[in-house]
Amino acid sequence: MFADIRPFQDAEVKTVLKTTLNDPALAKAMGSWLAPSLNKKAPWILHPLIRMVLKVYLGSVIDVAGFQQKLGPLVSRLLKKSVAEFSVHGLERLDNQKAYLFVSNHRDIVMDPVMLNAALHQKGFQTARVAVGDNLLNQPFSANLMRLNKSFIVKRGIRGMKARLKAAQELSRYIHFSILEETASIWIAQREGRSKDGYDRTNPAVIGMFSLSKPILRTYSDYINELNIVPVAISYELDPLDLAKARELYALDTKGDYIKHKNEDLNAIARGMTGWKGRVHLEFGDVLQGKFDQDDEVAEQIDRQIHQLYQSFPTNAWAEACLNNEVAEIANANVATLKNRVELARPELRPYILKQYANGLRMRRGEAPL
Template structure:
């Protein structure tokens, strides 16, 4: 047995068996009928039975599913920065996190379109408790982040994941995607949690942490959706936190959010990949001696790269102006765009709840506030 068996995706030698074990599952049928509405069930089943590698499964099925999602629930995906990456090099993509499935799926579609190495991607084990979802995630090259562990087990799990990420990047030449924080950003304030950086550092010699970070080629990624398909679903947790209350998820909340993120309207989507953090890491290493402060500085550097290149949409500017009762950014949107956004607000949020209204507007407005911190970024 491999030490990574508890978290790794399928090996290619296990793919066909994994596919056959979910071939007749109702959710597989729903997914394939959505992706290939004109194809007879026996045809797509026959093609799946002939699939023996993760790459073939991703290219022939997942890629097509994501294209159908974009067609049905968005006004298209645009990208920038991918042309500066090397086709034969693996990278550690650290991304802001807005949608459970689509963030990494859209990145992989973009990597494939640019003939770059696709990623193995981190996913919380709380999201794949259903057997079908676990197997599908392993077929899609996801590795598990173990959640809600006691401190000693969490330390062991973090070391294991750090070592696995290092193996993928440095020995298997496989790119990796990981979110900048545990869980999605719900208030629009994207921020890198230092715990993520510390977890990655566990794979290095403690005296050579910054050298290790250079070696694994960190690439910050910003992804932005014109409409967040799960915006209203995030409100209860934001309101609870604003009231200093402990938020407890409903039984199937993660699954409902997952489906809503995939099928809900997103309008336009943009992904930007920054350059590899190379000179930035040299600068941190040469100017800061303390390892904790180095990690803090690296987290800030990732934040700067993500926030300053985040694509702002009319919805962000409209929300800012509504929240602050101003027309400061009125040149960035039309009256029709404003009317549509206000209609969405009315449909999604109870007007009698001012805290919910404020939280909803802040979620869209905060990326504008964050970008205003960077000179000439707006």
């Protein structure tokens, strides 16, 4: 059941992992990230070494829990090197024996769910299954690694209305099955694609997908409420990809279109993972329960919580002051880093960087985005 989209199960782990570690594309991708110069000049030396190290480290893994246990120290090291302080609040109101549908704002392709699962693990919850678009799984090894790590696939590249509807209905059924039948929590972003302007909004189409598998005799409210939807606000003091997002927004405003470069998503994943973020805060909201008649109402309630739960930092206040031509205080080293980044950017891109940070304050105050 759901074999083409669900995470791999324990019985599949050893076979999939063996195939993945022997995939030459994995060693090549790891080489380009870890040692790009040597990857080009002497791949015949680097690639076998990478395969050997991976097999030694992961060779004893026999189930999903074992795979995630191996990833734990790597995630801890990553957070230690790229985050000044990682804080979490709100999980104490939830029950670690229940399953939830965590719907969060989306600022980073990989780090948003990584940090959510790190928070869940730290507080004694089971890690959540993670929704990932098939546009990020263009290599078999990347799809395998994601699914070994409890990710499930959102099919976005399907053509034809009937085929897309069928895939969305299957995804809806899978989410309900995970939460209600397997007591397994789910993470999904509030919209397809990251927030580029720093103002978080839930796409009602995501909510509509949740109810696509609703039986005729069930009410809309009942079907939504049983998912235990929990809005989650992820707040970064610094976004390692703010300049890249500014370029995209500028292109859309001036040319009406933005064309991604080859491997742009993979490069964004690497920069988002390793780039300095300053402080990061996760705030878990209240379980969504109520009388809902349509998708927009659910989306509005998720937005209301995320906007209120978003934690601002001095970088937000500094950016807003700059946009208002006010004296902007350099409150800490991260503000200084942002100031330097803005000054080094092309003049036409600077407002787009500043707006990403200022909009966090505006949505907290219930104001329209810049």
